[in-house]
Amino acid sequence: MSKDDKPLVDLDDFPATRTCTYINAANVALMCRDTERVITAWYKDVAENGSNNFNEAAEDAVFDDLHQAAARLFHATPPDIAVGSSATELLSSLAWAVMPGPDANVVSGADITFPAAVYPWSRVARLTGCEIRLAKAHDGYVDPDELANLIDDQTAVVCLSHVEFRSGQRYDLSAYAELAHQHGALLVVDATQSAGAVPIDAPGMGVDAIVTGAYKWLCGPFGAAAMYLAPPLQTSLDPGLVGFRSHADMWDIRADHLTYADNASRFEFSTMAYGCAVGLTKSIDYLVDIGIDRIFTYNQSLADAIIVGLETLGADVTSPRNPNERSAIVTARFPGQEAADIAQKLKDANVRVALRGDVVRFSPHLYNRLEDVNRVLHVLASD
Ligand SMILES: Cc1ncc(COP(=O)(O)O)c(C=O)c1O
Structure with missing residues (x-):
């Protein structure tokens, strides 16, 4: 300053x-004025005109624009981005897609980590029997070495909250990506407490997946979220949540086949709060421009x-x-x-x-x- x-x-x-x-940005940040304006305008238009203006092309544009904005945020490309309604929703779909098996473990942060990064894996663990490992915090602090020591050759996923919500502790994502990969594991990151306030170069850091909601440091609304997915996962994962929008050509609406997109958008599965997605795009562009x-x-x-x-x-x-x-x-x-x-x-x-x-x-x-x-x-x- x-x-x-x-x-x-x-x-x-x-x-x-x-x-x-x-x-109080770690709870809910103040929203940018222009974000509030575009959201309000979007809802007003649909309330007054139905789909007259919000036609198929406009719906596609909502996703395209947010893919572009989130790609700027994460130093990625638009095909690396999936749009969702919340960080938890995207993480849940991802957890079911990865579905670590009975012999695997998931190092899911620590006992003080916000549960959004833990419960999706715990739910999968109840089905598959995989082990969930949490580092023990000492007076709110997680020793990075203790966390690292939980990772072994049976680790399928290391899932970290980039910045811990309760203490503000920030993890070195590059270091954990390297360590996870040495053991054949994925590094999945919940960036809800960092995106918009901490620079994130997802490909450069070697992160496999990273999700964020909109309403904290991104100064956006509730109801929209984004995920970066590393290229190898874009064609190999079978999303946990699937719907009519999961089809590569979502306007090819037929019940007898489903072909996923060959990019991260295979994790998009339904309609959503489009006005909020428009708002998130505005907020990300505002912050990245600064x-x-x-x-x-x-x-x-x-x-x-x-x-x-x-x-x-x-x-x-x-x-x-x-x-x-x-x-x-x-x-x-x-x-x-x-x-x-x-x-x-x-x-x-x-x-x-x-x-x-x-x-x-x-x-x-x-x-x-x-x-x-x-x-x-x-x-x-x-x-
Ligand atoms: C680290 C972290 N992740 C996720 C969430 C919740 O995200 P969402 O509401 O998008 O599921 C919070 C909310 O406090 C959080 O602090």
């Missing part, structure tokens, strides 16, 4: 910044200011400090005070953060400014 606290974006792009101090690396650096500087301020106030910062393991998520305890009381105090002062277990979670994003951080610290310091 520059010395004069110049925001990275025009705050008019995020009207909600005018009405509250919102440091530059995810710039957003990352900017958010880190806000997180730095939060950490310094919290420590000055005597708080115990619990999120990782190592530059290679950090994200913009900062978590803290306040000795002698309940985290819930701290969160309530901030809420009463119209400052929005999150309570996660016994820590308060701060998650600044590109629409925040140093002024917001100072406001948080001022409220915390007051009686």
